[in-house]
Amino acid sequence: MGSRRLFWEIVEQIERRIDAGDYPPGSRLPPERVLAEQFDVSRPTIREAIIALEVRGRVEVKTSSGVYVLDSNKKQQPEIEVSAFELTQARALVEGEAAALAATTITEEELDKLEETLLAMESGINADQADKEFHRIISKATRNKAILMAVEKFWSLRESRENIIQAYAGVCSSSAEARMNEHRNIFNGLKNRNAEKARAAMHEHFNRLINALFEASEAQALEEIKRKSSETRGLYSLNHLVQ
The missing domain is CATH 1.10.10.10 (Winged helix-like DNA-binding domain superfamily/Winged helix DNA-binding domain)
Structure with a gap:
């Protein structure tokens, strides 16, 4: 972004x-x-x-x-911290069922719009916006306003919380091909009106994403351990005594 x-x-x-x-x-x-x-x-x-x-x-x-x-002077509820892992799990649960429901209700016009977003993602032009629109079209195709609202809230969290923005940044940019294939599988499930395949494809998409987040988090933690170890080594090293 x-x-x-x-x-x-x-x-x-x-x-x-x-x-x-x-x-x-x-x-x-x-x-x-x-x-x-x-x-x-x-x-x-x-x-x-x-x-x-x-x-x-x-x-x-x-x-x-x-x-x-709203009256901003009134005492507001403290902002709840949400991690990228929590957001991704919630999206998988809600959007998996949204895909299954949409498979039974989606129109040909909406399928055409979905395919347009896939072409945009393939071209790399405004790929993030096309990704967002892809998920929005599916949630809208459920004909359930509460589901649509939930998915839009998820995207708002993704785009407004700094910890989530940073967590997603490297993961999404380094896996464009995997993301493309996953979205194509979701589309195929919807096009074939197959609720089980649409749900499974959506779950596979988020499963890969959350595993990538774990890998990135572990790599970052390892780098931090190495940095602290290097500082400690420099502090207590006896190399200057034995040279």
Whole structure:
């Protein structure tokens, strides 16, 4: 994730307006369409910004009502630390079942959109965004808004928590071919309307990812042990006495 994502700029602008009193606590934000026009961005970008604002405790999304500004002066619940391992396990559990459900409900149009994301991942152009859209299309194809909301929350955590960003960075960039094959297997399960294969392919995808996270974590821990051992060796070495 090299460049700063556009929706984060929108998050900061909306937060500045909230802090300035343009959007006071309890008030409802303008509709998605109006915000998109005001900030001159797409509606999906506004949607991502709202999700991020909700995770940060600045707004509350009320179904069929709107997005309401929260009082930041009120005592907020302490932020819960979530590790990359916890997030990946949760995604596997939820998105595995989402894939199985989507296999029975996905439309041909949605399958075409999924294939477009696969082509984007293969080309390497905006591969991370295509990956995100791939998972979003599947969760939306379940026709279950709670599942869609959960998956969008997972992505918001992945893109907003520094520990998770760092953990995923090396793993995702070094395994593009494996990621591509896994997504293709998920797609094939959905295209064949095979719930078991779609679920299994999604589980295989996250299983490889979590194992890669463990390997990266172990390698980092080993490097830290070597560094500390080297410092200790330098501190207590007797080489200068025997030369």
